[in-house]
Amino acid sequence: MSSVVRVAAVQAEPKWLDLDAGVAHAVDLIAQAAAGGAELVAFPEVFLPGYPWWIWLDSPIAGMQYVARYAENSMTRDGEHLARIAAAAAEHHVFVVLGFAERTITGSLYMAQATIDDTGRILSVRRKLKPTHAERTVYGEGDGSDIQVHETRLGRLGALNCAENMQPLTKYTMYSKGEQIHVASWPSFSVYRGKATALGPEVNTAVSLVYAVEGQTFVLAPCATVGQAAQDLFCDTDAKKELLLQGGGFTRIYGPEGSELAKPLSETEEGILYADLDFALLAIAKNAYDPAGHYSRPDVFSLTFNPNPTHAVQQVGPTGDAATAATGAVEQEDSGDERP
Template identity: 35%
Template sequence: MSTLPRFTAAAVQAAPVYLDTEATVAKAVSLIAEAAGNGASLVVLPEVFVPGYPYWNWTMTPVQGSPWFERLRQASIEVPGPQVETLCAAARQHGAVVVIGVNERVPYSLGVLFNTMLTIGADGRLLGVHRKLVPTWAEKLTWTGGDGSSLKVHQTEVGPLGVLACGENTNTLARFALLAQGELVHAASYIALPVAPEDYDMADAIAMRTAAHCFEGKVFTVVSCSTISPEMGIADRPRSALSGIFGPDGRPVVEPLVDDEGIVYAEIDLNRCVQPKQMHDIVGHYNRFDIFRLHVDQRPRAPITLEETWTTPPSDAPGYPTPLS
């Protein structure tokens, strides 16, 4: 009789060393070591933890914020790259599955940055590079949207693991796409949002999204959120951040952490997902696939496709080669 994994998960709530790439990576390595030292086999860190979130999109005009975009690009990382190798080495050293958000730059364009979630196996292999599909509201001034190629569930030492960044956890179809691939552990990474409208409670918003996904999919979610530090230059306000671990009934497994830096630990037993699935299995018997159908395009998108093989032109052709069809 097969049994599902049982393990300790860690949800990290911390601020980056703002726009300081190497210092933030070092802090991430330290947090991974601390969490693993306390028994965690899965460590989830916040959205764009390396090297921070572009809060100026919310507090400045696009013209005022443009120099900050340049600073962020300079501090962003390439994937793969040396900073990713450092994070992978930390996962391997401590034997933990790691999920962490980074700002990713690309070599083909100076204007393209991605909000990227890295999934790293306990053996140090980079398993997944998920680029946020739709940057939220003011974030469109900074990030380019990703494609469906990274909307995948990874088979890890802690079970089938899927990840989404912040507002993506509101996207019903994106969440269903992960559930339908067998997701049982969901990692949801967020940023603290004190710049939201006055009537918006970020802690409540995170908790509601997390509970909804857990209850609908009968899965566990480890949710990690960043916090605000003085060097970010924005005023903090209460209930801007929440991190914790939620079970397949939609309830927190332990008391979530609100606003303060720290690490939340909880034991996850994936066998707890079985009996609730008998009641509502929305990727199985509790659906009507003869009525509903979801198509996910997982082809990677690139700005150009280059054909490198050419035919020999016929004798009467103009003076340039003819591409193969």
């Protein structure tokens, strides 16, 4: 583990519902970040193929016009598109945390984050434990196996999506795993501005900051933007344009004691934030607080955590050639939902 690690957090507009263009864009951003000296590049929530903003703008039946295209442009965890991202990580010798919509063999979609090391090895693909509000009309839920922290040469690296970063029990489990670098991926803070404070930048940048101070971990909070392309795609009325404003990019990088480590971009600007993480700050932060360590009271409070994956279908009975034909459909379904 290095004493100082240079990191990059992406603030950019996705290539909406266009997976090939989105992968090319992500590969280019990885190259840019590496040229800037970054050893880790963090992307916004479901950057590929973009956040499904239609769920906040109209009725479920009106949103059906996007569903097939969105599914078609969502990645699998073992397909060529994620392999191209992994190859870019290897080429540029950087770690990558990528937010994407994951499509499984059964057809379900999940809000996923892939963690890829600097050799191009996919360390894991995790899923958002509980999609937020209207997101549940598009995505399924993860399980306990999706709460992960990885030992890497950069330090212990973890990631959560959006409002997962305000779930007390999820956060506490992550803290207990000794996270040192955390990626808090966000979609954009442009929807319902002035109408729903809980969805706005003031609250959610505060969530990322509190995560850093509570967990005594560095926090990269990449956040996408909404531009003209998004409004052209999702907003067919002026009323919808008022609900989904352009901008919303509030990417931040925080230190474990609450310092802001990178000068923010304007909310409409696309670019990359860089910061040098000095691990000496971790010791200083831990000296004051460590809610999963010296500042805990396990005699008073305890948390039960189930880290095991769950499956809709579990095969019982005979195995081998005689059972293969009868259980082929079940095995095929399970193979599309394996967890690295």
